[in-house]
Amino acid sequence: MSASIQATTDLSTPKPLTVDGRPLKKSLARALRRDKLRAFLLIFPLLAFIVLSFVMPIGDMLFRSVENSIVEKTLPGTVKALSRWDSTIGDIPDEAVFTALADDLMLAQEIKRHTRLGSRLNYDQPGISSLFRKTGRRLKKFENTAAQDALVQINAAWDSPAAWISLQEIPSFDTHFPATAQSLQNWSGWVASEEGEEVDATTLQPHGFTYASLLQDLKTLDASTWETLEADASGLFTGVNDQLQNIPEENFTSQFADIDDGWLDLDNWRAMKRLSPRYIDSYFLASIDSERTESGVERKSENERIYATLFVRTILISLVITMSCILLGYPVAFLLANLPVRASNLVLILVLLPFWTSLLVRTSAWKVLLQQQGVINDLLVWIGLIDNAGRLVMINNMTGTIIAMTHILLPFMILPLFSVMKTISPTYMRAAKSMGASDSLAFWRIYFPNTIPGIGAGSILVFILSIGYYITPALVGGTKGVFISNRIAYHISSSLNWGLAAALGSILLVLVLALYWTYDRIVGIDKVNLG
Amino acid sequence: MKFTAGLTGLFALTAIANVATAADELPACEDCADELTIVSWGGAYSNSQNEAYHKPYTELTGVSVINDESSAEAVAKLRAMEEAGNVTWDVVDVVASDAIRLCDEGLAMEINHDEQLAAAPDGTPASEDFGDLLVSDCFIPQIVYSTTFGYRTDVEAWADNTPTDVCAVFDTETFPGKRALEKRPINNMEWALICDDVAKGDVYDVLSTDEGVQQALDKLATIKDEVIWWSAGAETPQLLADSEVVMGSTYNGRLFAVIEEQDQPVAMLWDAQVFDLDGWIIPAGLSDERKARALHYMKFATDTQRLADQAKYISYGPARLSSAPLVGQHADLGIDMAPHMPTDPKNAENTFLYNYEWWADNRDDLDGKFQAWLAQ
Incomplete structure (x- = not known):
């Protein structure tokens, strides 16, 4: 009963009208629609660009992993x-x-x-x-x-x-x-x-x-x-x-x-x-x-199994690289965030300098440094830490890949960490200490949790970039430090088996998305801050 | 692949008295594009082509040459270009096995060698002048190169021993030290079998069986810990120069550069080196003007004199029989180039003949097994 009364009152109430006599609701919707359309038109070039140059080619390439019409077409x-x-x-x-x-x-x-x-x-x-x-x-x-x-x-x-x-x-x-x-x-x-x-x-x-x-x-x-x-x-x-x-x-x-x-x-x-x-x-x-x-x-x-091993290896090495980037990048970012501006700018340039250098140059430089007749081994022999016969093997294996890639990807960790750390007010730490916290307690309980969004952002960047890297592993990875992407590159450019390359690529993509999803579940993607 | 006959032919140095340069005879190109995109390998090799072919051609015709250094990925890129319906290359330098694949995929144009290429100065048609090096209908041979071993001449641990044959690579007792081998099965599998008492003529029969593949991998396993695997031709020369390895395989032209141009204590081993070819293809589906230009250039760049000229700049053997007597001296060093050619009779005493057909069939399969073995 009450419902029907409600309905009648609604009907009997005159709808609010705008000056030109149209119902307000319609007029509002129209204005909003125009706004939405304008917004859409504004992003349309970018959207079209992404669809045309990114989504479609990738989709086309991935589709080759199942497509096989050549047999039926030819015979x-x-x-x-x-x-x-x-x-x-x-x-x-x-x-x-x-x-x-x-x-x-x-x-x-x-x-x-x-x-x-x-x-x-x-x-x-x-x-x-x-x-x-x-x-x-x-x-x-x-x-x-x-x-x-x-x-x-x-x-x-x-x-x-x-x-x-x-x-x-x-x-x-x-x-x-x-x-x-x-x-x-x-x-x-x-x-x-x-x-x-x-x-x-x-x-x-x-x-x-x-x-x-x-x-x-x-x-x-x-x-x-x-x-x-x-x-x-x-x-x-x-x-x-x-x-x-x-x-x-x-x-x-x-x-x-x-x-x-x-x-x-x-x-x-x-x-x-x-x-x-x-x-x-x-x-x-x-x-x-x-x-x-x-x-x-x-x-x-x-004796023909290879891809499963490579997938596992790719993920494990990428995780190690991400971890070493956190360990090496955290103190640097901390330094950057806490130095006076003039000094911190200098350090920032030092961080960015290798970032602007050609990838091949950096990788080749690591060869000169790490090889058995290289600078580091020569130095170690000279100061007598190792003898000439026992020169360390640091390149053309997994170690080489980890070292070179950590170096190459380090800026991707430092920059988001730095931008997050810069926003952490020093008063937090002072407050903690004034209430009696020791340095390490204040750091672990106050400062560190505040930097987690930066760690998250840096880790995702570094991990996803490293999982798809292939030039550096190919040059310094030897046999034990190559990635699945090296095989994908091989099938794209050498064996021309694009179907297999597409299948491997699809699996890699799904793996990355799954890891991303897990990360979202455990840490929460809203906790990522790119600065 | 009847490769032997052609090569033996190449060594027969028949003197040709009167050598007319093709430049005098080259007719003007009518209705041709006035630009030419040439794809090659870059580095010293592209440079030699530039000096021997491109510059004289530009001088003669005024056509501007655009260089692209994409030969390493030529097959994949040509396939992508064809799918996109926009082939931007006019002439592409590829190794013979890639030419065969491009021809198979319908990505390269078939050539009528006698009609479309210059005859030798004495009138021998091109197909005879190239002989058995015409391994594919689409392929225009340019040079013969070898993949062979270089070794350092100052290794103390070797006492006074010097490697004399390819099996020194597998002899880590007499010749201790690291070796550089290419990170793919081609050549390595053959050398492993040859050094495991398989006769040269039986290598591919043995490799066709699973046991044979295992035998080759087992032989390679004896030196696996001592090997640095390379994937770019420039790596071995660098590794040798830095003493990172004591011996390693690479292309003979690269070794020539290390030994003669950079004067490093390195020597070259001419034993069981694998002969291979490099040459040109013209992509299929070019417009008429561009095709005419490409063919016009091709006729000029692969004539007898031009091929001989290239050998002034790099130690690869010209693919024409008639070019061999014309090989002169190195442009900068002034040394005779003939003794450095892989086709020189003294160097070619004990070569190994690479079987294109067999590798075209088994490359994917064996590469899978080889990479799996490497990853173990």
Whole structure:
């Protein structure tokens, strides 16, 4: 009851109006909307810039970790034919698959895509690369007219483009003649590439490979389909079924085998079938040292495992670097914050100076200092701390990475710490001491907790930067001090296995986000102060 | 890879009496771009190209050459450029294995060597002049280089022993001290097997088996603690000069610089050195004007005289058979360059032939195993 009264009173109250007679609420919303729009327009350039130059390229790159359309695009017919092949039985695929492969490869080698596919498959199956390269070179010499000759002999009508036009007009053409349909498509692509322009391929008679594909399709037809086909007005199929057994197969299988017996290797075919889907998990499996075999996902053999070790090592070394940055940077920042301005500016410049020096110069300088015939070892030998035979190994190992990277990343710790410490009023410490706290108690109970936001900010900066570093570890890390990012760089620029690089990168990104989340949970991200 | 025939051919120093410079014959380039972006390795190598090719070409045609030192990442960058649909390079200097990959990926243009390149002064067509060094349809060979070992000549601990063959690298008793090896399986695996009693001709057959790979890694494991692994060609010369290592592998041109130009107590080992090629490719998909310019430059820069000229500045062997007799003296030092060429008959007595095809197939697989082994 009271609710309805409330409602009536609300309705009866006249809405507040603005001077121009509009309801205040609407007017206000309009003004706000305009403000919001203006604000949005102001940040729009930056937003667009970030989306275009940052989010999209990174997204595109990460997407490559699952994308695998190259197999289907290059060998469309073969992929379809392979889907009917059972890879577990232990026989290599039948002639239908080899026919489709010959047909697909004719187009692929014409447009030079077969070698690209070969390099892709070679990541998972060593040896396939040269198999495709070799085959592409010799494909043009393939015998391919057996089916064509036989069909023409049965019915001379097959010897003209018209036959192919009427064949494609059969209502069930696509369902009953998938290989032929694919082959015709490849054929027109081939013609277009050969002629250098778009040509109406239907006016041309296709090559022998298409007849061979047709023969493969005809073999799969059942009796009732044959009846409809033979009843067809064009009369193309009259008598074909009766003689189907007599039409010789081209035997592409043995022609492929003649080029390289790799085509008879079951493992190669299994790899091709496994990698034929458009989206695959093989890159991610490889990034955790696993692979998909016929019996499911398995760990790789011991001597091929590397990425898990590198991930763990990257995180551990990065943590050590972060810790040493805190230990070394804290006193410096404290000094900076408490010196008189003139002196502190000088120290600040000393902190920033290496920051402005080229990364390579700094890294090379560490080489000169740390190597066994280097400055530090020479000095230690000279003052007699170590003898000449026992020179310390401080570079080309994990120590080298930690030392050089701590030095390089130190400013990222000192600067946020400094800016936080500067805001801590000296009266806090004085107050604590006046109430009887010892120096160390006052420091640990009053000063230190106040600097935690700076430590947090510095740690996040240093940790995230170091986890993705690769130049310094590559130069001074030897074998035990290299990071996962070195492998990512290798796959991007040397092996060109961008899919694997993307998968490794995605995992690294997720790891960083997870650590960030944990940090937020434990310390709280609102406690971070960049100054 | 039938590499031997071509190299033996190179050593046959047939004197060519009348050498016409291609400059006289170079026809003007019609409808060509007037700028050329050339990608190379930088350092002394780019300098040698600059002196031998770029400067004379600019003088002749007025075309301005833009240098880019990105050869180390050329394959990745070209792939990215192609995907972005904006190839900004006109001519790219790459090693042969990269040229094969670029050709495989459809990123490099196929070359008709006889039609598009200059014939030798005596009329021999380019394809014969380059011989078996044409390892890919897209590749225009430029130089032959070797990856070989340099060693310090003043190591006290070696007594009076001097390394005479490549297996000294694995002999830490006679030749104690650190070694520098490249941080990748290529070459190291072959040397390990050769020094583990595998005949040179069988190396790749053995490496094709899992046991063979293990055998090579086991052999490398005997010196693993003594090795500093390098990834840039300049590292070994520096390590040798600083006495950080007593021997190490690197390119013969780098060693030449340490020994002859910087006068360090270092010597070069010419045994089981691995022959490799470096040369040009032209990216696929250039506009007609740029392509015409690139081909015009190519015809000039890879003719007999130009290739021989480059050897004045760096100790890499010209890839043309007909250039060998024309190799003269070092531009600054004035020493004869022929004895420093990896193609010199005396240096090439005991070379090892690198199998491009095999490495193209097995590189990714073996690199994974090698890096896993390194990380252990």
